[in-house]
Amino acid sequence: MAAFILRRLAQSILVMLVVSLVAFYMFQFLGDPINQMVGIDTPLAEREALRERLGLNDPMIIRFGKFVLNAAQLDFGLSYQHKQPVVDLLMERMPATIELSFVSAIIAFFLALPAGVYTGLYRNRWSSKALLTLSLVGISIPTFLIGILFIYLFAVILGWLPSFGRGEVITLPGGWTTGLLTVSGLKAIILPATTLGLFTLTLIMRLIRAEMLEVLRTDYIKFARARGLTNRAVNFGHALKNTLVPVITVTGLLLGNLIAFAIITESVFQWPGMGRLFLQAIQEVDLPVMSAYLVMISFLFVVINLIVDILYYVVDPRLRVEKSGGGH
């Protein structure tokens, strides 16, 4: 197991290095950051001083080394547009994005579970087929359009839920802001989280259904039925339990996707998260923010992937048996 995790770790570090290189080269080849920071009438000497101060005159390899070192210390420099440290901007917005992604992952998982089990168990009922067709329709409607429809229905016509923002936010010790402890915050997260989670929901539902169909065909299920166990015990105790290993893995991996796709949802619902900051950075060519977001989100991805890999080892008893038996 140690070797497995070590190999994974090495791969993660490689990914992070490649991403840092991309982020670094963005600085290198894209425009002159000085031009972005100062006005047209700034004298040349002042520009040169700024250039020297920012270390833009050093050789490439030193600059890359500095970049990685600084990134490791969460120092990504100043935003061209906001003239503030990038890390402050990101940290301020990170809780909003993480909360949104987690809530939508939870919504997606706990709605997909019953739907997937149902369509797997009763695959010939018309309701199962309707659910599956609906999920294909759901995949074909882009996230932003679903968001717009939700806003129009629940905020404009019915007026039940707010259409933008996070609602009232409480600051926890450590600087983490949460909207999950206030009524207005909870109301505000329902629409964006559902919008973000729908695509993931359909994916997990289809996965659970496919896994259920696979497991229900196996001999041990037939044997469990022959032993006279109740349907409930067979379906949930034996069948569902054995589908959960791949499902948990995929859900974990999809969490990374949710954080990235939050860019779209945050834009529709004006959610004050990292995604919107990134989007503005692209429009304004704010390179420090772009590269910091890229590095941060890759780091999140890599950590999530690593945790899922380890979880896979922990959850699946077969892998553990192999280990105690001496392995291959």
Place this chain on the structure above:
Amino acid sequence: MTDTTSPKAATRPSLLYRIWDHELCYSFRKSHLTVGAAVVTLILILAAVFANIIAPHNPFDTASIDLMDSELPPAWTVDGDQRFLLGTDNLGRDIYSTILYGMRISLLVGFASVILSAVIGIAAGLIAGYVGGKVDAVIMRIADIQLSFPTILIALLIDGISRGILDRELHDAMIIPVLVLSIGISNWVQYARTVRGSTLVERNKEYVQAARVIGLHPILIMIRHVLPNVMGPVLVIATLGLAFAILTEATLSFLGVGMPPTQPSLGTLIRIGNDYLFSGLWWISIFPGATLAILVLAVNLLGDWLRDALNPKLR
């Protein structure tokens, strides 16, 4: 696979009949949903191609646009105007016409980026699978790294980088190639993995060995002999990829980093309409949105059918 020679064998059935009788065509005819999807796709593509003939108004001709006509609801509502079937937008442009022209851009970007991803992916997959060794390892490692990031993020990033390289005016003028590039590059991995897998199988077959023995150039073997035999799955990915590319373009345009309002695609139209949704002007974004959803759904259904029809396990 299909032996269409009749017992009489004297008269060869016509080409049209042989196509009609082919098993692919048979499975197509049998699935009503697929036929419906194909008809819808075809109608939408034709409508987009001939937008300049079909559209009752030219939304880009500033002379014919009257600001007095702005924000009119669809023709069948109380305040509707018979001239504008689906109403008008904030500038007085006919929604129906802008949808037709917008679909043209959406489809153009969609098709072009699918072709770009397919070309990159097929080339990478063929080389990785046929050459093997270190080349294979490097290509597939790059593919793995890219695959761990969502395509929308990569597309956004390439778009952002292009904004840094080109200045604003040039970027707006080059927006279609930029979008094609960013969507195309972000989607090549799937083609590469599939083609590599099939190439690994084909590489050891006798016809490839024979071609090698007679001294054909490896590039020639890859393109002339291996490629035609790995195209089946590529066709499936390309069809589903078209739906995905159209969606990605719409998403980028909706986010404000795609087509500008002066050259709106379906996504841009939805973005424009979104600002007016709160004032109850639902038709500006809902009609382009519905068109987009129908187009993508129809193409997805075609792709799903093609995947099942070409899957030997399901025959």
